[in-house]
Amino acid sequence: MSEISREILSVGDLNRAIASSLEERFDTVWVSGEISNFKAYDSGHWYFSLKDEEGQIRCVMFRGRNGQVGFMPQSGDLxxxxxxxxxxxxxxxxxxxxxxxxxxxxxxxxxxFLKLKAKLAKEGLFDLQNKRPIPTHPRVIGIVTSPQAAALKDVLSTLARRAPHIPIVIYPTLVQGPDAPAGIISALKAAEKENAVDVLLLVRGGGSIEDLWAFNDEQLAYTIAQSPIPIVSGVGHETDVTIADFVADLRAPTPTGAAELAAPRRDQMLQELDAIMQALLQRVGQRVEREAQTLDQLALRLNHALPDPDRMREQISGWQKRLNQAWLVRVENWKRDQGYFQSQLEMLNPQRTLERGYAVILSKEEHAMHAVRNPKELNTKNAFEVRLAEGQVEVEFAKLGLLK
Structure with missing residues (x-):
């Protein structure tokens, strides 16, 4: 074939032929490497290269795909x-x-993770019928987390805003690393042994799958499933899912969400109580109106049927007085009951207890605050905080010598 008759391709035609050949030759492949020259454009698309010791290749990941990655890559990431x-x-x-x-x-x-999830699901650890109900009005709430975790601050802030009258007990533990599963199990068993809380919040902030791996431990899953105390799991962000979430009695999308699910709002409780009272008064009023109408009808029938209407009118008047008296007594009882319920609710406020002359001693050991309940916890090594009705003061205890 002469050079004149040979087909001459343009650069674009040649490149398109190469592209078509590559697309037909290779299916989807998995490639590992180190990211370099990463750039995220305003369009939402990512452009970068993958490299290793022997070479590199350009990459593009379009917006519709990279929105499902779950993290923002950086140059140097493997x-x-x-x-x-x-x-x-x-x-x-x-x-x-x-x-x-x-x-x-x-x-x-x-x-x-998938293998353990399938195994535990087959054993019934995720079944709804095995879930313990979360108390709607817990007396004490326990928190299992690291004292240094940012999630603890968010949980405490949420509980203080929603239910300041509910005491809190913190069970400190590691929440990341090889020793974390054993620490979390120990904290759960300590709460079970003390039996001082009505619900436990198992919380930790977000992170990678490696950071949250402690909550995918098999023995931890069995401990959560066997706990007699209801457990609310709030591990990571909303998109993070761990084995602990599946086993727990209730899963929250975030640590703050766990606090919201466990603690009722005090103002909402008062509103509900007021709504119940209003509904009760309305129902009673409707019943009284129906009975009064029935009484009028009976009075009309008596006027036409009985030979002595004057005597019956007197009886009707007496019944009306008795009905009015009974109604007044009933209303007074309802008012008294309402006052009693309001006073009982007010008694739950820790501030009222302090105003009666009591004080609470708070220990600052291990970077955490908790109420001292046992005299053996008092020592001369640490400072304590005494909280009174009108403020607080730090104190230290000293040993007294024997008097001669």
């Missing part, structure tokens, strides 16, 4: 991507069109 191999015609470069991305090593962890 990742695994599922991608289609292609050829970018305008630039003449081979590139990967990434469909999904995960941190390197997450594949094995996720497979272990």
């Amino acid at each position: 990742v695994e991507v599922a991608a289609n191999l292609g050829f970018y015609v305008p630039r003449g470069d081979i590139q990967l069109t990434v469909q999904s991305m995960r941190r390197a090593g997450m594949g094995g962890l996720y497979e272990a």
